[in-house]
Amino acid sequence: METPDTAAEAALTEQVVARLAGTPDPRLKTLMQALVRHLHAYVREVEPTEEEWFAAIRFLTDTGKMCDGLVRQEFILLSDTLGVSMLVDAINHRHASSATDTTVFGPFYIPGMPDRAFGENMAATAGTPALVHGRVCSADGTPLRDAVLDIWQTAENGMYSGQDTAQPHGNLRGRYRTDADGYYAIRTIVPVCYPIPSDGPVGRMLAATNRHPWRPAHLHFMIDAPGHRTLVTHLFNQGDPYLDSDAVFGVKPSLQVAYEERDAGHPLASRFGFDGPFREARYDFVLEPRVLAPR
Secondary structure, eight states: OOOHHHHHHHHHHHHHHHHTTTOSSHHHHHHHHHHHHHHHHHHHHHOOOHHHHHHHHHHHHHHHHTOOSSSOOHHHHHHHHTTHHHHHHHHHTOOOTTSOOOOOOOSOOOSSOOBOOTTOBOOOSOSOEEEEEEEEEETTSOBOTTOEEEEEOOOTTSOOBTTBTTSOTTTTEEEEEOOTTSEEEEEEEOOOOEEOOOSSHHHHHHHHTTOOOEEOOEEEEEEEOTTBOOEEEEEEETTOTTTTSOTTOOOOGGGEEOOEEEOTTSHHHHHHTOOSOEEEEEOOEEEOBOOOOOO
């Protein structure tokens, strides 16, 4: 039953929405008016105390202070751990079933990493040697020549270069290209599971809600090819203990891959310069053609 107080609260919401009616950009108008409606609805539902409201402001302020503009992006981490990043990803990548699934971008990408040769080793730190290879094709099966695969992963200590200043510049990062038949090959180390940074407000939020900060082992990919939508995805290690409880909700069954044991006598060992046992993972990526907007 509506009371004079609740009627005034609803009227305030509509007053703010109306104040935004003159926004020149139609999309911005839609975004801002919806934001006000949903934010006000949340406040009316939970009825925060003034102390809780100030705590929320401090939390967001602390989140901003943890962002350094290069490696640490606490707001992306917050979006990831609340499942918002995966929801945005799902909405923006409704694609044909034949295309490779997307997943979260993550907060640790660094642009401008080294261009690497076919099969070049991107690992300057220790780990279990691995070869990750396969093809990049269009949805109709056409191999994509000169597709660019931008790759990044953590070292065995669970940290990315840039995040860990002790690692060499560009360690476990690089830009590879497919050959004339759409094949790619990456020498690296087997990825490991790791905790997301928990020394900031996001970590406090996870602890307060009895959640762990761990991500299953994975290799990041951002793949570009002319005429196709950019693919941002991961390859997750099959059998990882955190596949069912990824802190950022990024796992999809189609993105899991096995790292099979190979010995030094395997044909791939001599081809790619392995002088001892290594692991092999194979995965083929399918890119969705870019649909041009009508003129």
